[in-house]
Amino acid sequence: xxxxxxxxxxxxxxxxxxxxxxxxxxxxxxxxxxxxxxxxxxxxxxxxxxxxxxxxxxxxxxxxxxxxxxxxxxxxxxxxxxxxxxxxxxxxxxxxxxxxxxxxxxxxxxxxxxxxxxxxxxxxxxxxxxxxxxxxxxxxxxxxxxxxxxxxxxxx
Amino acid sequence: xxxxxxxxxxxxxxxxxxxxxxxxxxxxxxxxxxxxxxxxxxxxxxxxxxxxxxxxxxxxxxxxxxxxxxxxxxxxxxxxxxxxxxxxxxxxxxxxxxxxxxxxxxxxxxxxxxxxxxxxxxxxxxxxxxxxxxxxxxxxxxxxxxxxxxxxxxxxxxxxxxxxxxxxxxxxxxxxxxxxxxxxxxxxxxxxxxxxxxxxxxxxxxxxxxxxxxxxxxxxxxxxxxxxxxxxxxxxxxxxxxxxxxxxxxxxxxxxxxxxxxxxxxxxxxxxxxxxxxxxxxxxxxxxxxxxxxxxxxxxxxxx
Numbered sequence: 001x002x003x004x005x006x007x008x009x010x011x012x013x014x015x016x017x018x019x020x021x022x023x024x025x026x027x028x029x030x031x032x033x034x035x036x037x038x039x040x041x042x043x044x045x046x047x048x049x050x051x052x053x054x055x056x057x058x059x060x061x062x063x064x065x066x067x068x069x070x071x072x073x074x075x076x077x078x079x080x081x082x083x084x085x086x087x088x089x090x091x092x093x094x095x096x097x098x099x100x101x102x103x104x105x106x107x108x109x110x111x112x113x114x115x116x117x118x119x120x121x122x123x124x125x126x127x128x129x130x131x132x133x134x135x136x137x138x139x140x141x142x143x144x145x146x147x148x149x150x151x152x153x154x155x156x
Numbered sequence: 157x158x159x160x161x162x163x164x165x166x167x168x169x170x171x172x173x174x175x176x177x178x179x180x181x182x183x184x185x186x187x188x189x190x191x192x193x194x195x196x197x198x199x200x201x202x203x204x205x206x207x208x209x210x211x212x213x214x215x216x217x218x219x220x221x222x223x224x225x226x227x228x229x230x231x232x233x234x235x236x237x238x239x240x241x242x243x244x245x246x247x248x249x250x251x252x253x254x255x256x257x258x259x260x261x262x263x264x265x266x267x268x269x270x271x272x273x274x275x276x277x278x279x280x281x282x283x284x285x286x287x288x289x290x291x292x293x294x295x296x297x298x299x300x301x302x303x304x305x306x307x308x309x310x311x312x313x314x315x316x317x318x319x320x321x322x323x324x325x326x327x328x329x330x331x332x333x334x335x336x337x338x339x340x341x342x343x344x345x346x347x348x349x350x351x352x353x354x355x356x357x358x359x360x361x362x363x364x365x366x367x368x369x370x371x372x373x374x375x376x377x378x379x380x381x382x383x384x385x386x387x388x389x390x391x392x393x394x395x396x397x398x399x400x401x402x403x404x405x406x407x408x409x410x411x412x413x414x415x416x417x418x419x420x421x422x423x424x425x426x427x428x429x430x431x432x433x434x435x436x437x438x439x440x441x442x443x444x445x446x447x448x449x450x451x452x453x454x455x456x457x458x459x460x
């Protein structure tokens with residue numbers, strides 16, 4: 001219980017310990033803590049930024065999809081239009097072709113008719129002559145009556 | 157007990173409460189003028205101020221060095237990455253102290269936080285010496301003294317808890333007190349500090365009354381000022397001394413036969429568990445009060 005030099009010794013020891021702690025122990029520890037705090041804060045900020053960016057990307061992707069959908073429907077509409085156009089064209093082509101074929105056929109029929117008529121006329125002339133021959137029962141000079149016969153044939 | 161049947165209970169207690177005192181032998185001693193270890197309480201007392209408690213100094217310095225060594229090692233390898241077990245533990249204490257300082261101390265002083273850390277850990281370690289069974293270290297010290305220095309083990313005193321020595325607690329409190337005085341003068345100036353001591357708590361606008369109040373205020377404030385280091389050190393000393401005393405009394409029961417011994421064992425266990433709370437609390441109180449006193453030294457505009 002005596003107060004003696006220990007008092008001063010303890011005071012000095014305490015002061016030295018505090019100084020040592022102040023100089024060598026406290027700063028690195030507090031710095032490490034502050035550094036970690038900063039790192040954690042940065043990490044959290046980065047995570048938040050990442051999340052935000054993801055949201056943005058999702059939004060952008062949705063926009064892209066919407067746009068693509070629009071484009072696709074446009075393309076489909078165009079294609080449908082084009083297809084109907086093609087069909088119409090084909091129809092027209094077919095119609096004109098048919099027309100042409102019909103005209104050709106008509107001309108051919110006309111020709112055939114004419115030819116048939118010509119043949120018929122000649123055959124009729126021959127038959128008429130033969131008839132006349134039979135009726136007259138005599139040889140008619142073909143050359144002498146040619147003009148008469150051809151005039152007759154003309155009238156048929 | 158220390159295996160010594162001749163000792164009476166009173167002698168046993170006295171032996172445990174006596175510091176190992178190295179000092180200058182006084183007038184009337186056959187070794188007058190020489191330095192040496194005191195052989196008993198009366199001799200230690202007669203040495204007066206020119207003596208030093210070897211055990212107090214040894215244990216407090218050992219524990220302080222242990223604390224600084226451990227913390228320095230951690231501080232050297234401190235990373236801001238994932239901390240290891242020891243770093244985690246140290247960081248927990250540092251953060252605890254740091255938040256205490258930030259919550260209480262409003263000034264700017266780079267010394268306050270390291271001082272608070274030193275006080276907390278050092279005082280805690282010093283107090284924790286109380287948990288070591290009271291006879292272990294004194295017995296070993298007695299054996300060493302007897303074997304290597306040829307001393308009578310009766311004269312080898314060893315009081316292992318430095319905070320049961322008022323010199324240790326007063327020493328720390330005195331350093332804190334000096335520091336608060338220094339910063340009071342530095343922050344407030346001589347006039348400001350003198351004003352703080354003389355113009356409160358009684359004040360008046362009447363100049364005559366004011367002059368009358370000055371000595372009254374000074375007496376009150378001066379007592380309050382001196383009470384700070386006294387209460388700071390006596391609180392710690394008183395608590396630890398009482399705790400140590402109870403440990404010694406419990407240890408006395410081991411000499412009282414089987415039943416008393418077993419009962420004493422349970423008592424010691426219970427008291428030690430309870431004492432863990434006390435040693436931590438006392439370290440915390442010492443630290444917090446130091447921060448508060450430093451904060452008071454920094455408060456420049458006190459309003460009453």
